[in-house]
Amino acid sequence: xxxxxxxxYSEAIREAIMQEMERDENVxxxxxxxxxxxxxxxxxxxxxxxxxxxxxxxxSTRFGIERVIDCPLSxxxxxxxxxxxSTAGLNVIAELMFNDxxxxxxxxxFNGAAxxxxxxxxxxxxxLTIRTVTGAGLNAGMHHSQSLYALAxxxxxxxxxxxxxxxxxxxxxxxxxxxxxxxxxxxxxTLYNTKGxxxxxxxxxxxxxxxxxxxxKDATIVTISRMLFIALEAADILEKKGVFVEIIxxxxxxxxDEETIIQSVSKTxxxxxVDEATPRCGAAADIAAMAADKAIDYLDGxxxxxxxxxxxxxxxxxxxxxxxxxxxxxxxxxxNSLD
Amino acid sequence: MYASKEGDVMEISKDILTKAYRNMILxxxxxxxxxxxxxxxxxxxxxxxxxxxxxxxxxxxxxxxxTDYVTSTHRAHGHFIAKGSDVKKIAAEIMGKKSGLCRGxxxxxxxxxxxxxxxxxxxxxxxxxxxxxxxxxxxKIKGTGQVSICFCGDGSINEGTFHESVNMAAxxxxxxxxxxxxxxxxxxxxxEYHQKVKxxxxxxxxxxxxxxCVDGMDFFQVYxxxxxxxxRAREGKGPTLLECKTYLYSGHYVGDARAxxxxxxxxxxxxxxxxxxxxxxxxxxxxxxxENEFINIESEVIYDVKEAVDFxxxxxxxxxGELHDNVY
Numbered sequence: 001x002x003x004x005x006x007x008x009y010s011e012a013i014r015e016a017i018m019q020e021m022e023r024d025e026n027v028x029x030x031x032x033x034x035x036x037x038x039x040x041x042x043x044x045x046x047x048x049x050x051x052x053x054x055x056x057x058x059x060s061t062r063f064g065i066e067r068v069i070d071c072p073l074s075x076x077x078x079x080x081x082x083x084x085x086s087t088a089g090l091n092v093i094a095e096l097m098f099n100d101x102x103x104x105x106x107x108x109x110f111n112g113a114a115x116x117x118x119x120x121x122x123x124x125x126x127x128l129t130i131r132t133v134t135g136a137g138l139n140a141g142m143h144h145s146q147s148l149y150a151l152a153x154x155x156x157x158x159x160x161x162x163x164x165x166x167x168x169x170x171x172x173x174x175x176x177x178x179x180x181x182x183x184x185x186x187x188x189x190t191l192y193n194t195k196g197x198x199x200x201x202x203x204x205x206x207x208x209x210x211x212x213x214x215x216x217k218d219a220t221i222v223t224i225s226r227m228l229f230i231a232l233e234a235a236d237i238l239e240k241k242g243v244f245v246e247i248i249x250x251x252x253x254x255x256x257d258e259e260t261i262i263q264s265v266s267k268t269x270x271x272x273x274v275d276e277a278t279p280r281c282g283a284a285a286d287i288a289a290m291a292a293d294k295a296i297d298y299l300d301g302x303x304x305x306x307x308x309x310x311x312x313x314x315x316x317x318x319x320x321x322x323x324x325x326x327x328x329x330x331x332x333x334x335x336n337s338l339d
Numbered sequence: 340m341y342a343s344k345e346g347d348v349m350e351i352s353k354d355i356l357t358k359a360y361r362n363m364i365l366x367x368x369x370x371x372x373x374x375x376x377x378x379x380x381x382x383x384x385x386x387x388x389x390x391x392x393x394x395x396x397x398x399x400x401x402x403x404x405x406t407d408y409v410t411s412t413h414r415a416h417g418h419f420i421a422k423g424s425d426v427k428k429i430a431a432e433i434m435g436k437k438s439g440l441c442r443g444x445x446x447x448x449x450x451x452x453x454x455x456x457x458x459x460x461x462x463x464x465x466x467x468x469x470x471x472x473x474x475x476x477x478x479k480i481k482g483t484g485q486v487s488i489c490f491c492g493d494g495s496i497n498e499g500t501f502h503e504s505v506n507m508a509a510x511x512x513x514x515x516x517x518x519x520x521x522x523x524x525x526x527x528x529x530x531e532y533h534q535k536v537k538x539x540x541x542x543x544x545x546x547x548x549x550x551x552c553v554d555g556m557d558f559f560q561v562y563x564x565x566x567x568x569x570x571r572a573r574e575g576k577g578p579t580l581l582e583c584k585t586y587l588y589s590g591h592y593v594g595d596a597r598a599x600x601x602x603x604x605x606x607x608x609x610x611x612x613x614x615x616x617x618x619x620x621x622x623x624x625x626x627x628x629x630e631n632e633f634i635n636i637e638s639e640v641i642y643d644v645k646e647a648v649d650f651x652x653x654x655x656x657x658x659x660g661e662l663h664d665n666v667y
Contacts, residue, residue, distance in 0.1 A: 037599030038532030048599035049527040072497035072533040073464045073525055101463070104498075139384035139435070141446045143462025311666050315446030316435030317383050318656040 398561030465498025494525025555583025
């Protein structure tokens with residue numbers, strides 16, 4: 001049965017792109033080295049790279065270089081072109097190789113794409129999906145390891161989805177492509193090889209709806225991206241201590257599913273937020289502020305944030321390891337909140 | 340006596356020739372060693388090697404003073420070695436050790452060594468252009484006579500930072516030389532696929548600066564062109580875009596299978612255009628150095644590389660307490 005099919009996070013993303021390109025001929029795909037090799041067709045060297053993590057391998061072979069376009073190292077240029085092309089009848093998926101390059105492409109997204117709907121009084125759509133890559137853990141150093149979704153969340157006018165599972169990766173991408181507004185999807189590089197259940201047929205997952213991954217009564221843990229798995233490890237440890245946590249995967253940062261979080265806190269009375277990004281002015285702080293504002297009456301303990309250190313992502317493996325949150329830090333945060 | 344690109348004859352001292360060979364073979368053997376120990380699992384993260392392009396870093400940097408500036412790329416080891424950074428500290432940094440140039444916090448792609456004028460490697464393509472202009476601006480305003488070298492690749496020429504920085508260098512008449520290592524590929528993209536022009540140096544015309552192009556596999560052409568550009572810069576005659584045609588033996592990073600390259604192309608460069616072989620042949624022809632001298636230098640270098648790698652392997656990782664140092 002297709003329902004039981006297990007594929008990887010990267011395969012799920014590739015499948016979503018290919019199915020949407022099949023469905024709608026206006027869907028085009030831009031990025032750097034997304035096929036690679038310059039399509040030296042006569043030498044049979046048409047698809048020799050497939051993106052930095054192999055996610056897009058085979059897509060240009062299937063749909064051709066008119067719709068799968070390798071871009072020069074001009075992030076402001078091609079992301080900006082993707083923004084405007086998305087207002088002119090195309091439905092653009094653009095890959096930004098690492099989210100650390102948002103600083104280069106940022107003007108076109110934050111001063112451009114984010115303002116279009118507002119400026120046009122809601123009339124002008126911008127059918128733009130940006131896929132980009134977050135996360136530390138591969139010793140890739142400070143220019144390829146940051147988690148910068150809060151940067152984008154700060155700017156009104158862009159939706160932000162952050163899938164943690166292959167199932168969500170496919171469904172969120174399909175929703176983003178079919179929608180009329182700019183969406184940035186932040187994929188965690190350490191998740192590409194993780195596997196999970198993904199239906200073959202196309203499906204949408206709403207952007208703006210969080211997911212209760214585990215039910216519990218004692219404390220609520222809200223996670224972003226890969227932190228879900230740290231929290232699940234922590235939950236196992238906590239259960240042995242008789243503490244039963246509820247885990248909510250944020251899934252989307254914009255819109256933020258406040259209701260699901262508040263409802264859970266109203267049940268548990270405790271809130272811990274786990275985010276791999278740096279803490280200052282980050283997503284975890286934002287969610288904490290929301291809960292302090294709207295769920296204070298339900299809270300029986302301090303809101304605890306578990307984040308990375310407020311430092312650049314260090315290269316040295318020993319430092320990178322302690323830079324990031326781990327399950328023990330989550331366990332301690334929950335116990336501190338309950339204390 | 341050796342020929343410049345224009346065929347002019349130039350005299351180069353034996354001291355310079357010895358340093359040139361030493362540094363080129365040092366970079367080559369260092370990189371080969373790194374590749375080996377990378378596969379042994381001793382190097383974390385990603386590793387971008389410089390093998391094949393040695394004549395450029397060495398040919399340019401032999402014309403520099405210690406206080407002159409260099410901005411580098413993600414493919415930085417050759418630039419650091421040629422500019423005089425300590426090989427032991429480079430190796431240690433690449434392995435994430437406390438004894439590294441940046442105490443292990445940067446790694447290969449994020450090194451800095453201002454004691455030797457190295458503003459740094461960068462993980463951001465095109466990230467070196469504005470700093471090169473800014474360093475040159477500082478030396479111009481302060482009247483120090485320092486020049487600034489910006490090593491860059493063919494792919495980075497498509498970044499906005501290139502165009503913005505070259506224009507600023509032009510209007511402010513800055514002592515900066517943009518040294519483009521055109522190795523024909525931007526990651527996997529062949530040059531003809533990402534740029535309509537084959538000769539990058541002609542872009543200098545659009546900004547009103549000096550531009551020149553040399554065979555980057557020929558140390559003597561690079562050395563001569565860099566010397567002239569650096570002299571011009573020091574004399575206040577402004578920036579130069581120096582294109583060096585070259586070829587990278589390794590893939591984009593260690594582990595890249597190079598499926599996007601023509602096998603015959605790789606073979607051609609390794610067999611016919613190797614910068615170290617070309618150098619040795621030319622120097623041997625003049626009778627200034629003989630094979631035995633090359634062998635002796637190489638033996639010393641092999642020892643130095645082993646010493647550097649052993650130093651790095653045996654060094655400690657940083658203390659966990661260092662994580663929070665130097666942020667606010």
